[in-house]
Amino acid sequence: MAAPSAGARCLWVRGPGQRGGRLLPRAAKPLCSAAAPKPGDAQRLAETLRAQRRAQRPRAAPLPSSPVQRRVQELVRFTQQLQRVHPNVLAKALSRGILHQDQDLVVINKPYGLPVHGGPGVKLCVSDVLPVLAKVLHGHKAEPLHLCHRLDRETTGVMVLAWEKAVAHQVQELFRTRQVLKKYWAITVRVPEPTAGVVEIPIVEREVCSGQRHHKMTLSPSYRMDHGKAVKVRPPRDARVAVTRYQALSSTCSSALVELQPITGVKHQLRVHLSFGLDCPILGDHKYSDWNKLAPQKLPSGTLKKLGLEQSKARHLPLHLHARQLVLPALGPRKEELHLVCPLPRFFVHSLRRLGLEFPSQDRSEDHEAGCLGAR
Numbered sequence: 001m002a003a004p005s006a007g008a009r010c011l012w013v014r015g016p017g018q019r020g021g022r023l024l025p026r027a028a029k030p031l032c033s034a035a036a037p038k039p040g041d042a043q044r045l046a047e048t049l050r051a052q053r054r055a056q057r058p059r060a061a062p063l064p065s066s067p068v069q070r071r072v073q074e075l076v077r078f079t080q081q082l083q084r085v086h087p088n089v090l091a092k093a094l095s096r097g098i099l100h101q102d103q104d105l106v107v108i109n110k111p112y113g114l115p116v117h118g119g120p121g122v123k124l125c126v127s128d129v130l131p132v133l134a135k136v137l138h139g140h141k142a143e144p145l146h147l148c149h150r151l152d153r154e155t156t157g158v159m160v161l162a163w164e165k166a167v168a169h170q171v172q173e174l175f176r177t178r179q180v181l182k183k184y185w186a187i188t189v190r191v192p193e194p195t196a197g198v199v200e201i202p203i204v205e206r207e208v209c210s211g212q213r214h215h216k217m218t219l220s221p222s223y224r225m226d227h228g229k230a231v232k233v234r235p236p237r238d239a240r241v242a243v244t245r246y247q248a249l250s251s252t253c254s255s256a257l258v259e260l261q262p263i264t265g266v267k268h269q270l271r272v273h274l275s276f277g278l279d280c281p282i283l284g285d286h287k288y289s290d291w292n293k294l295a296p297q298k299l300p301s302g303t304l305k306k307l308g309l310e311q312s313k314a315r316h317l318p319l320h321l322h323a324r325q326l327v328l329p330a331l332g333p334r335k336e337e338l339h340l341v342c343p344l345p346r347f348f349v350h351s352l353r354r355l356g357l358e359f360p361s362q363d364r365s366e367d368h369e370a371g372c373l374g375a376r
Helices: 039-056 069-082 085-094 126-138 165-176 269-277 300-309 311-316 347-354 360-371
Strands: 009-013 022-026 107-109 158-162 179-189 196-200 203-208 212-220 225-226 229-232 242-252 254-264 321-328 336-341
Touching: 085 126, 107 126, 107 311, 126 158, 158 165, 158 336, 179 269, 179 347, 212 269, 242 269, 254 269, 300 347
Parallel strands: 158 321
Antiparallel strands: 009 022, 107 158, 179 254, 179 321, 196 242, 203 212, 225 229, 242 254, 321 336
16 A cells, blocks of 8 residues: 555544554645635725724714704703713712702702603612712712602702711601701793782692503592582592692793792692693603693794794704702701702703893892803
């Protein structure tokens, strides 16, 4: 048997029970099926992948010509960014808007669109950044801050935090027993009639079955009209007492700046009392402007013209509800009341000016500054 050539590959084969073996030639086979790519090929492949990524990126929307529409677009983008930023970045932003700080409390200016608690679709909320905010304010060894109350995601303004859990419980008890004076400012579509008064109508949560099934808070009046007479009715078991004091601070023929003082603390109380009780929903309230459906708020043509918006863009309008002021009773070593006032967010100030609504005289200088520096 001829020996295999020097260039051939061989297999050493041994049968069972044999000590020896024999050498069999095997066809030569490359170590891999494809040749290694050349440097030029790798560079072209990388450039192709980068071009594909660039093509897949969403194109930026054209910049609106109207300054109001530009502001709305900026606000929508800012709200989306709040859910994407790192907790450290959000904590530093909140620290720059601190309204008051002492040994017991930290009072922040909550921005629009930032939820207080987590939930479905929420990537970042106030409670998530409390440990980071504490470290920003008191160093790396600081214990996390504690929530004392809550605001809705779309509501801006005064929010109280506490350094110690015991102090947070004390402040929560003050809120629960209605010892905290709370004042909100809202821009309303239409003017409440009368322009000052008290709304005292219980509120209950109900399911709306029109189209998309959802839940809303609604009124559950204690009286109904029967042949021109008011007849007392028995409220549902789950209805809650709700009382709101209100006063129009400034008004035009189609809108108003209203100060609201909730005596009770029912979910969405101010929005429900204004929309369903006084027939003047809050500007940008897309949930409670219509009971039967979830749709962008329908605005009068005159209001749209003043705001510089088309109806198709009204869905971007934020809720114009601002926690303006809190007065906390004396607590612990503090022997006097604590008055906390929060400047208006910039979008709120711009809407006031567009609609021809005036600030109360004592607030003009403060909120002029807020229009330049306030909640971004």
